[in-house]
Amino acid sequence: MATHAAKKQTEVHAPYLPRDLELGAVLDNPSRDALRELARPGEWTTIWGNAAYVSRVRSRSAKFSKNFVDEPFTDEDRALVEAVREHVRNREFIQVDRTMGQGEGAYHCRAFVQKHAARVALFWHSALFPPPADYAAREPDFVTYYVEDWPERRVLIDAEHGVTYVLGIDYYGECKKAFLRMGMYHTKTRRGGLGLHAGSKILRVKNRSGALVERGAIFFGLSGTGKTSLTCHPHELHGEEGVEILQDDVVFMMPDGACRGTEEGFYIKTDGLRPEDQPTLYDAIQKPRALLENVWVGPDREVDFDNCAISKNGRAIVLRSDIDLCGERIDLEKVNLVFFITRNYTIVPPVARLTPVQGAAAFMLGESIKTSAADPSAAGEAVREVGTNPFIVGPKYEEGNRFLEILERNGDEIQCFLLNTGKVGGKEAGKKITLMMSQAIIREIARDTVEWTTDPDWGYEVPTQVPGMDIEAFDPRKLYAPEEYAQLCRTLKHERKAWLEQFSGL
Incomplete structure (x- = not known):
């Protein structure tokens, strides 16, 4: 080679x-x-004719x-x-x-x-x-x-x-x-590139002037936090508009902004998989060539994705060729939209648009939650993982510096966004950001129909208008008393600063 x-x-x-x-x-x-x-x-053969297995290590x-x-x-x-x-x-x-x-x-x-x-x-x-x-x-x-x-x-x-x-x-x-x-x-x-724990897709949409355009997108996120769900979502696009799914897990980002694909099979989490939320994946997992791992199969050979008695980390491999929204290509010639998927429950808005430096900071912060893929006993706990990538070898600051170099080299051609798939206003009583909301936000960003304003506390841009959505209802300032909101901001800024300061090579 x-x-x-x-x-x-x-x-x-x-x-x-x-x-x-x-x-x-x-x-x-x-x-x-x-x-x-x-x-x-x-093997346990399912009602769909595909093979299911149970492993000792899960x-x-x-x-x-x-x-x-x-x-x-x-x-x-x-x-x-x-x-x-x-x-x-x-x-x-x-x-x-x-x-x-x-x-x-x-x-x-x-x-x-x-x-x-x-x-x-x-x-x-x-x-x-x-x-x-x-x-x-x-x-x-x-x-x-x-x-x-x-x-x-x-x-x-x-x-x-x-x-x-x-x-x-x-x-x-x-x-x-x-x-x-x-x-x-x-x-x-x-x-000279960068391996990213990210999915990739192409959104073919009509922009605000009515022109049909293709927008390349990648999605960062720890396993189990919505990366595959959003990568594989059709975004309710029909007719001339549509999506083409390229990769769901790892891409290689090159200096010119290309993102090269790696895999033919998508290794997806199955817990809670439902046709109404993830129709593309639910259809693919019923194909005879799909393979299931640590997923409940009953005596009647029926598959129950809600039954986690075997493991909360149930998995399956589905082939790209069995996914309707996949084509022949796996490489993204140019990424235009970079989404960092986080799961926050307090003051992070549903989406924020970032500068290149803020995008590199979001990459280094890698804010998410622990999932059953890494440690089932700690699932749901807050975690920071550089690049949301537990598989980095070598100094982690090198990854952040390389990512910033690529962003700056490509200028306005690449935009970065922080996408919250948790809640705003508190873990118990907060307003839930649903999968359908997140996929709609991504669609409208690709169409360039979102209106933005600068957040005075954080310096990133937040939406003032998203077509078809009451985005103002998710303004954290409206969900907290002023002093409580200010204290939450101070705490989060302190935590982020302390995390970044450990990487002396940035």
């Missing part, structure tokens, strides 16, 4: 994790149907993960690697090669998954695009070994050399992020 020549210029150490482990028998790239047969012993293993860019490689790590090398020597594996992205600059990815964990290999096969025709003769950009029967949970990450060991884990999400994490790091360090 084109990255190999550049890779030599940035290496600072010998590989910590060997790429070429000596394995027992290796089944080389079986078909999707063959993988489903291998995974059949653990969320990411962040606290068991270590990357050797940000943390030292110790003697203990070295001993663990040697033990893994010996452990896999006589075990059976499945090799699955896939491609992250399309065209020039795509990454060749190779996973080795233990044969008895064929379900993970099936999910992985569905996630990305087919491998290069000559994959067997190529050195892959990224390699992951998935050793499910290791006695403890560990994830070892050698980002410089594109190698990950996932140990003692059978949750597919860890395999997915092993590769996307590598793609984000190498896009930043080798290609």
Whole structure:
């Protein structure tokens, strides 16, 4: 791949994790149907004819993960690697090669998954695009070994050399992020871009002068906070107007403002999935090629997305080709609208328009809530995560500086917005910002029909008029007494200032 020549210029150490482990028998790239047969012993077949599985580990293993860019490689790590090398020597594996992205600059990815964990290999096969025709003769950009029967949970990450060991884990999400994490790091360090935990789409709308235009949009947000729901929403656009969904999870933003796609399969959260709220995803999840993970399937084979007895982090992979609003393209030639999805319950308005510097600050603040994808026991707690991206490797201030550079380079062509999907006026008694409100706000921003004014306390712009919506009812100044509002502003400003001050390289 084109990255190999550049890779030599940035290496600072010998590989910590060997790429070429000596394995027992290796089944080389079986078909999707063959993988489903291998995974059949653990399958629950739904009424729709698709496959559902239950994993032992049901969320990411962040606290068991270590990357050797940000943390030292110790003697203990070295001993663990040697033990893994010996452990896999006589075990059976499945090799699955896939491609992250399309065209020039795509990454060749190779996973080795233990044969008895064929379900993970099936999910992985569905996630990305087919491998290069000559994959067997190529050195892959990224390699992951998935050793499910290791006695403890560990994830070892050698980002410089594109190698990950996932140990003692059978949750597919860890395999997915092993590769996307590598793609984000190498896009930043080798290609001058930035890997973003964001979905992407195109809105084709009539602007205020009646001209039909296409507006490229990306959506930041932690898993479970509305990123996929808004990325995949049709926005009640009909006729000449419409949407084209490109990606739902990770894109690679380049210096010119392009956002390159990565995946063929969308790995969506399923809890509370309803046709009236998310018709596009609800239709896609009923297709025979969809795969369900930790979702309740009853004795009658009916699927119940409201039943979280197995996990609050129920998941599914749906293929882009099974989503009506997806086309052939996955790359966004130019992003015009950047939405930072937050979930605040007090004084953050439903939407605010940001300057480039404010946009970079919103990126660094990454304000959201914890979700069941990361830690089910802490779901709902407030959290800050740079770029709403738990998978950053390397100094986080570098990400914020790079993002600001891209915004400033592209000038007025890229606008940033803070989008609150929580409440205004208090967690208990506040006014709820519904999904339908948020999708309408996005639609009208794309149409350029929103009227704005500068907020005197925050310096960003807030809407005074959104067609079809009583936006003034969500003015926080009308929902709090003056002194209480002022105190909430002081507290939030202090918290944000303290958070940003920890990044000395900004």
